[in-house]
Amino acid sequence: KNQVxxxxxxxxxxEGKNCTLQCNYTVSPFSNLRWYKQDTGRGPVSLTIMTFxxxxxxxxxxxxxxxxxxxQSSLHITASQLSDSASYxxxxxxxxxxxxxxxxxxxxxxRLAVHP
Amino acid sequence: xxxxxxxxxxxxxxxxNKKSLKCEQHLGHNAMYWYKQSAKKPLELMFVxxxxxxxxxxxxxxxxxxxxxxxSHLFLHLHTLQPEDSALYLCASSQDRASGSGETQxxxxxxxLLVL
Numbered sequence: 001k002n003q004v005x006x007x008x009x010x011x012x013x014x015e016g017k018n019c020t021l022q023c024n025y026t027v028s029p030f031s032n033l034r035w036y037k038q039d040t041g042r043g044p045v046s047l048t049i050m051t052f053x054x055x056x057x058x059x060x061x062x063x064x065x066x067x068x069x070x071x072q073s074s075l076h077i078t079a080s081q082l083s084d085s086a087s088y089x090x091x092x093x094x095x096x097x098x099x100x101x102x103x104x105x106x107x108x109x110x111r112l113a114v115h116p
Numbered sequence: 117x118x119x120x121x122x123x124x125x126x127x128x129x130x131x132x133n134k135k136s137l138k139c140e141q142h143l144g145h146n147a148m149y150w151y152k153q154s155a156k157k158p159l160e161l162m163f164v165x166x167x168x169x170x171x172x173x174x175x176x177x178x179x180x181x182x183x184x185x186x187x188s189h190l191f192l193h194l195h196t197l198q199p200e201d202s203a204l205y206l207c208a209s210s211q212d213r214a215s216g217s218g219e220t221q222x223x224x225x226x227x228x229l230l231v232l
Contacts, residue, residue, distance in 0.1 A: 004158070034220070043206050043223025044159075045118065089159070093219075102219065106158035 002027045004092050004107035012113045017080055021110045023073040023090030031093035031102050035064050035075050038087040038109070047075070047088075077112075085114045119143040120224035122207050128230045129197065137192040137227045139207030147213040148190040149221065150182060153204040165190060166213035197231045204228050 004025045013019050025033070032051045036044035048057045048064040050073070057064050061078045077084055090107040120141045129135050141148065150162040164172035165184040179201075181193040190207055208221040 009156070042225050043118065043120070043208070045223070046220050049220065104161070104221070108156055108158045 002092075002094055002096075002105050004090055004105050006088075006090050006107040006110050008110060009108070010111040010113070012115060013080055015080060015082055015114055015116050019077050019080060019112065021075045021077075021088050021090075021112070023075070023107055025071050025073070025090070025092045025105070025107075027071075027092040027094045027105050029095040030068065030071075031095045033064075033066055033073050033093070034091045035062070035073075036089040036091060038089060040086070044089055080114045082114050082116065085112060087111045118222045118224065120207060120209055120222050122205075122224035122227050124227060125225065126228045126230075128232065129194070130232055131197060131199070133197075134193070134195040136194065137205055137207075137229075139190040139192075139224055141188055141190075141207075141209040141222070141224075143209055143222060145209040145211055145222075146187050147210045148184060148187070149208040149210075150190065150192050151206040151208065151223075153206055153226070159206065163192075164213060171213055194229075197229075199231050202229055202231045 007022045034049045035047045037047050038044040047062050048059050050057050050066045052068050055066050063076045066073045087109040089109040092105045093102040123138045147166045149164050152160045161174050162176045163182045168184050179196050183191040204226045206226045207224040210219050210221045
């Protein structure tokens with residue numbers, strides 16, 4: 001079964017500290033993996049996208065890694081800021097959908113709280 | 117802003133009411149989506165429209181009725197809802213629903229629905 005599991009479910013860190021969020025998936029065949037950030041009261045916004053051949057992608061203080069062999073991805077946040085408080089959602093694109101297009105499989109998200 | 121707007125942002129309705137959610141995208145996209153987001157659960161895809169045609173209905177109860185009059189507008193008509201339908205309803209759009217690895221969905225801010 002195609003699944004995306006994220007850990008931890010929630011995380012509290014102090015401002016200025018680093019943190020790493022995990023995403024494990026069983027989706028196959030796999031097209032790409034995205035990390036989305038969802039602020040409270042807003043819709044998700046794409047942070048990074050990685051294809052099968054990419055193993056790292058950065059967007060400012062956000063760095064995503066991908067190990068397609070072990071089917072694991074991580075999102076590392078450096079020097080956290082209060083504005084990083086949000087839910088982070090891992091989304092894997094599944095190529096095997098019979099509808100003729102890729103189907104997105106969503107994780108449940110990690111809720112990050114950055115405290116001063 | 118992502119270029120996708122949703123109204124209303126908040127809605128409280130009784131189980132016998134009829135209401136509609138509206139989504140509008142200003143990105144020139146051809147595919148639009150309705151998602152349901154419940155606490156601590158992955159986003160659930162409800163409906164997909166591509167070039168105004170419904171291409172996916174993920175076993176959504178008939179008390180939810182979508183309408184897509186053109187590529188820029190999407191509605192979700194609600195009637196005789198249940199309390200368990202209370203959730204955040206997100207609209208998204210993308211260039212189109214074709215296969216490929218580059219498809220990024222742009223989300224609206226959502227409508228927070230409470231069914232009493």
